[in-house]
Amino acid sequence: MIDAVTSMFAMDLDWKRTQPDSVVFGSQKDLALPPGLAFVVVSPEFMKKSESMENKGFYTDFVKLKEKNDENYALTTPPVSIMFGLDYQLDKMLKEGMAARYRRHREMGDLLRAWAKEKLEGIFPEEGYQSDSLAVIKKGDLDFDAFHKVIKSRGYEISNGYGDIKKQTFRVGTMGDLTPADIRSLIGVMDEALEEVKQ
Known part of the structure; x- marks a missing residue:
């Protein structure tokens, strides 16, 4: 099942x-x-x-x-x-078309995987088990609450980690009607948030 x-x-x-x-x-x-x-x-x-x-x-x-x-x-x-x-x-x-839909989700997943690798500690699941609809990002010592507060103030919503890895990760969904342009815009906001919480 x-x-x-x-x-x-x-x-x-x-x-x-x-x-x-x-x-x-x-x-x-x-x-x-x-x-x-x-x-x-x-x-x-x-x-x-x-x-x-x-x-x-x-x-x-x-x-x-x-x-x-x-x-x-x-x-x-x-x-x-x-x-x-x-x-x-x-x-x-x-x-x-399903092939185009799968490509759209793969592009969004790739954008977040590249960002997580460059800016933080990468994606939680090992390669080959990563989702194209949900990025579970390893946050390292990032203060997620402060980071999320900035993101919410810009009109975006992401989520903290879940279950046993709640304290080590946060989650970004790329589901449904979202587009790569939406994710690029979010990444720009997350970059700004990273800068703000470092100050």
Whole structure:
């Protein structure tokens, strides 16, 4: 089962090679929508396994979900407004083309990787495991709160680290509708912020 929550629609996950049993993602990342829709894709083999499993829970009972889906019936109240947004975003993706979309995200990821290597201590995951939709930047001795305060004052938002590496990193998302021009503009602001917090 692959958690593709930040990579789906931003990176070519090469399904023909990986052949996953299941892929899970949501509406709030690269679809550039509010949270509220969860997507699960399952293989026929996964579905067959689900048929014989007990205590599957409510949201992970894929047999029941498929039965209701085949009846065009929702098990819970659907977030209709987000579904209209999804239709809009999927049309945009088709117009852009997936290869172009993947290139756009790769360019944004490359911009942040180069900046992090030049200005700080690089990207947290080792090469080959880095995301094109989320840069986890090793901050070294940078005072993130002071740095972030400057960035927010210029109208941008990034996030501190998360989990076990919260104190060593901060995060910059390059998801959804963002463009390389947006990231270049952010990098300019981050350069200014670095200068200000050094003073």
